[in-house]
Amino acid sequence: MRKRETMSVLSVTQIATDTFEMIAENSRISEQAKPGQFVHIYIPGHTLRRPISIAAVDPSTASVSLVFKAIGEGTKQLSNYQSGMQIDVLGPNGNGFSIDISEDERVLLIGGGVGVPPMYHLAKRLSEETSIDIVSVLGFQTKNAVFYEEEFNRIGETYIVTDDGSYGTHGVVTDILGQFKDRTQYFSCGPLPMLRAVKSKLSHIPGKVSLEERMGCGVGACMACVLPTVDNHYKKICSEGPVFVAEEVVL
Amino acid sequence: MRKRETMSVLSVTQIATDTFEMIAENSRISEQAKPGQFVHIYIPGHTLRRPISIAAVDPSTASVSLVFKAIGEGTKQLSNYQSGMQIDVLGPNGNGFSIDISEDERVLLIGGGVGVPPMYHLAKRLSEETSIDIVSVLGFQTKNAVFYEEEFNRIGETYIVTDDGSYGTHGVVTDILGQFKDRTQYFSCGPLPMLRAVKSKLSHIPGKVSLEERMGCGVGACMACVLPTVDNHYKKICSEGPVFVAEEVVL
Amino acid sequence: MNLSVKLPGLNLKNPIMPASGCFGFGKEYSEYYDLSLLGGVMMKAATQFERLGNPTPRVAETSAGMLNAIGLQNPGVQQIIDQEVPRLAKYDTSIIANIAGSSIEEYEFVAASFNQTEDVHALELNISCPNVKQGGIQFGTDPTMAKKVTGVVKKVSNKPVYVKLSPNVHNIVQMAKAVEEAGADGLSMINTLTGMKIHLPSRKPLIANKTGGLSGPAIKPVAIRMIYEVRQQVSIPIIGMGGIFNAEDVLEFLIAGADAVAVGTANFQNPFACVDIINELPVVLERYGFHSIEDVIETRGITV
Amino acid sequence: MNLSVKLPGLNLKNPIMPASGCFGFGKEYSEYYDLSLLGGVMMKAATQFERLGNPTPRVAETSAGMLNAIGLQNPGVQQIIDQEVPRLAKYDTSIIANIAGSSIEEYEFVAASFNQTEDVHALELNISCPNVKQGGIQFGTDPTMAKKVTGVVKKVSNKPVYVKLSPNVHNIVQMAKAVEEAGADGLSMINTLTGMKIHLPSRKPLIANKTGGLSGPAIKPVAIRMIYEVRQQVSIPIIGMGGIFNAEDVLEFLIAGADAVAVGTANFQNPFACVDIINELPVVLERYGFHSIEDVIETRGITV
Numbered sequence A, B: 001m002r003k004r005e006t007m008s009v010l011s012v013t014q015i016a017t018d019t020f021e022m023i024a025e026n027s028r029i030s031e032q033a034k035p036g037q038f039v040h041i042y043i044p045g046h047t048l049r050r051p052i053s054i055a056a057v058d059p060s061t062a063s064v065s066l067v068f069k070a071i072g073e074g075t076k077q078l079s080n081y082q083s084g085m086q087i088d089v090l091g092p093n094g095n096g097f098s099i100d101i102s103e104d105e106r107v108l109l110i111g112g113g114v115g116v117p118p119m120y121h122l123a124k125r126l127s128e129e130t131s132i133d134i135v136s137v138l139g140f141q142t143k144n145a146v147f148y149e150e151e152f153n154r155i156g157e158t159y160i161v162t163d164d165g166s167y168g169t170h171g172v173v174t175d176i177l178g179q180f181k182d183r184t185q186y187f188s189c190g191p192l193p194m195l196r197a198v199k200s201k202l203s204h205i206p207g208k209v210s211l212e213e214r215m216g217c218g219v220g221a222c223m224a225c226v227l228p229t230v231d232n233h234y235k236k237i238c239s240e241g242p243v244f245v246a247e248e249v250v251l
Numbered sequence C, D: 001m002n003l004s005v006k007l008p009g010l011n012l013k014n015p016i017m018p019a020s021g022c023f024g025f026g027k028e029y030s031e032y033y034d035l036s037l038l039g040g041v042m043m044k045a046a047t048q049f050e051r052l053g054n055p056t057p058r059v060a061e062t063s064a065g066m067l068n069a070i071g072l073q074n075p076g077v078q079q080i081i082d083q084e085v086p087r088l089a090k091y092d093t094s095i096i097a098n099i100a101g102s103s104i105e106e107y108e109f110v111a112a113s114f115n116q117t118e119d120v121h122a123l124e125l126n127i128s129c130p131n132v133k134q135g136g137i138q139f140g141t142d143p144t145m146a147k148k149v150t151g152v153v154k155k156v157s158n159k160p161v162y163v164k165l166s167p168n169v170h171n172i173v174q175m176a177k178a179v180e181e182a183g184a185d186g187l188s189m190i191n192t193l194t195g196m197k198i199h200l201p202s203r204k205p206l207i208a209n210k211t212g213g214l215s216g217p218a219i220k221p222v223a224i225r226m227i228y229e230v231r232q233q234v235s236i237p238i239i240g241m242g243g244i245f246n247a248e249d250v251l252e253f254l255i256a257g258a259d260a261v262a263v264g265t266a267n268f269q270n271p272f273a274c275v276d277i278i279n280e281l282p283v284v285l286e287r288y289g290f291h292s293i294e295d296v297i298e299t300r301g302i303t304v
Ligand SMILES: Cc1cc2nc3c(=O)[nH]c(=O)nc-3n(C[C@H](O)[C@H](O)[C@H](O)COP(=O)(O)OP(=O)(O)OC[C@H]3O[C@@H](n4cnc5c(N)ncnc54)[C@H](O)[C@@H]3O)c2cc1C
Pocket: A038, A048, A049, A050, A051, A052, A053, A054, A067, A068, A069, A070, A071, A072, A073, A074, A075, A076, A114, A117, A118, A211, A212, A213, A214, A215, A242, D060, D061
């Protein structure tokens, strides 16, 4: 049986323009979360919960990191949370990226904007639990939006791309993917147009993509968050995703 | 022109069963408020403001006291306010009791439940600004609901009545009004049945009553809070009241 | 930024007006700000004679909304013309008179009465008040009746007529078309949805009238949908309302199909609601790439 | 405290059921609690064939509510009978099948299909889904059509039929009477109000289907009003729904005229919503002087 969960806020820090990192305590989530999974957060005054990817966990301190952009009322409210506050969450929800990968794979992680946090979780876990070779490509709108560059650098080769060229390479992530011909697998999370471009550019290697959709229940019951699959069906992002084999879904 | 007002909470203390005293800071309100006037309080998450009588003011510290019963969601929220919080209020609203009374009057104050706070404001101001002789009769449901007895005792003769007889006289306020035949004027605030009984019992002397009604705007614009008058019209409690000459209104 | 809008009979300096019944005749809110800041003022309903309205309680709070059953309390059309209009006319703003009645004849009488004054720039024909036993909502839910009363009022009045539609119907487009055919110069939508709240301790409806009209943010999605549907098929201007609390709400109404808006319930929560919205509006328009109200109205055809 | 209620075909241990479409077929929520705690389960709509539903986005948040336009995605009636019903039947609770269609024939087919299983205790005839182009709401806003489809389903089905009414009508009593005359065993009300939200950055409706159904606390006053109105004139039982989030809401529905209730949107905010309400219910009934659900139902006639 799944239980009522609360996370106790340890800190909320602004780490880039409108972007916040929240560290909160919940031992079960910190132990069980897989990269790509999310927590579904109740924010008082709002009918629906907000899905936010788990950006990292540290079971030794029972801590869970979330990185989110304050774009609307819910995330703005969340960015004002103070240490000590209790958050009502469901999770970890969804399937997540499997990190059961053969050691000789050379993986490419591609994250865009708020798609970067789950990529970080994946990178961190891969580096902690395997010795797989990791290259990361991270896209942001502009210099001030960049976050977690250091953290990724610590894990492996990391390339930053910005839309306006104010930092790293000027352009979009797909502009530089040609450089990484040795990669045998990719994982990606970011806005839909980016995922589409990544999928078509990297169609020669297997890939997994993590998707977003507006959610009702967040647990698989309401059919709000579906994604068309190549066999003319739908899959539920909240429960059968958010991570899908790239070639099985229609982006 | 009326301005946006905020009150800064200084303290919230439980003073009886479900009953709270809030002290808050606002110099304009503390200077201008007349007994019987109220503040119209915005409570986040609620469409409508909550009217709460001003129970006392102290212009020397710019402080305003409110006494309220936590009966519903709004007042419960208010009872959890912490010192330092800012409250968006309108006020002082309404007309209030005039304290321009001749010195030889012998007044009777009759308060019931949450009708006691405005009576206290009146008693305090009369005692501060005049030497009028004041007798107070205060009705509560039960012993644990009694508040401000000390405060009233400091001002004048005070009688407590409880519905269940657990404190003071057993009964309702009107049961003991016969004792105060020397009174020349009365002022009363409390539940409608009490005001009705008081009005009929004390029909031989002039009286003023303060009324409650569910409010929309609280400023006189929406016609939600009307009270029928003996001349077959309506008066608006929020702007033309809450205090009315007893014989002019239909209770 | 140019916030002005031109509608039949109304040169609004901005598209924001307090909604009928939520602002009285402006007197109380004139103590909070200069009413000349407003695009216009939609006055409380006027009937032929004074009306005392319904017993109290007349309002109840609901989730993101409120119920009201005021019952059209007003001093009667002549007193409004004599006492209220002159006071409002001192401000540099447009005045819209909301007219109500229990019979076609009453609507006719009230509409004709307003011909006396040039200070009233348009009529809002309230065929949608859910809180009176006779008239009001009957006219607003039957297209034939709506057409009839609109025609009569148009004939007798020398002012543009905006017909205020009830959302308590299955087919709002049919209602809009009916009054458009009858010569309405514009629409005003929506009035309140009929609702009820039970007072648990007494086990009875909380509002003395039993039912009341639901307003506030709760009904905004219904208002937006109806305005959108009507805008696809009807060309006369629409004054939109229903849950507007901020400038983003206003933009949502404009994109959906409104040409100006009214703010009701929000005034109760914040007496400065209308001016706050007027002040925010240029910033919000700019944020979403618009350069004026006219720009929103012109581009929406393309984008929606 | 005795929370049980007896309705045609349904012996509910308590009056709380998750509402159709908000609980799938129970599988997901069975990971949160034992479904045997529930009075019943109202399954997601069933159609003749599998339906993939509408494009996304399918939901949007609104003030005290949400919009949805799922579009009746479901695996088709036969698969529901084969796969979903047996799984649910393991729990000690009543099962109500929600049936939908684009034609009378489809309703007939789906209703007849459920005769195959004894594990479904009643049908909820959904003539009120606002989110499909054909069928659904047409049947729910025209009394003649509503009567017809109810009659056909009653004839073919061996189960009690609760007809689910749409609130998007002017006269809900007329609709209720029409289906009562056609033999409905009960009513289920209300379905969602049709609404819309504009996504400001794209200047387009946020829901891909453009309009969606408004649910949640925002619509509770409309639900209460409609149930109250129908209860005065119609005697078959009513399963009430629309914005129920806590036990006081349940009591409000019961006093207004419902005999049992369904909880929809609340499950999304709190997956334990139904059990939390069931647990609170005795305390709340007692607080307001009631001794059982039957007590509320019996006394309300006197007090309302
Ligand atoms: C599986 C998943 C993981 C996510 N992980 C992250 C993350 O790690 N960091 C991050 O910043 N954001 C993430 N998002 C997006 C995040 O959920 C939205 O930004 C957030 O819900 C917006 O809420 P709001 O109240 O600020 O915005 P509002 O626009 O006020 O929200 C209104 C409604 O729309 C929904 N909504 C709005 N934008 C989105 C969106 N992009 N995706 C899904 N629902 C949306 C909200 O949940 C809410 O129901 C994730 C989304 C999904 C589906």
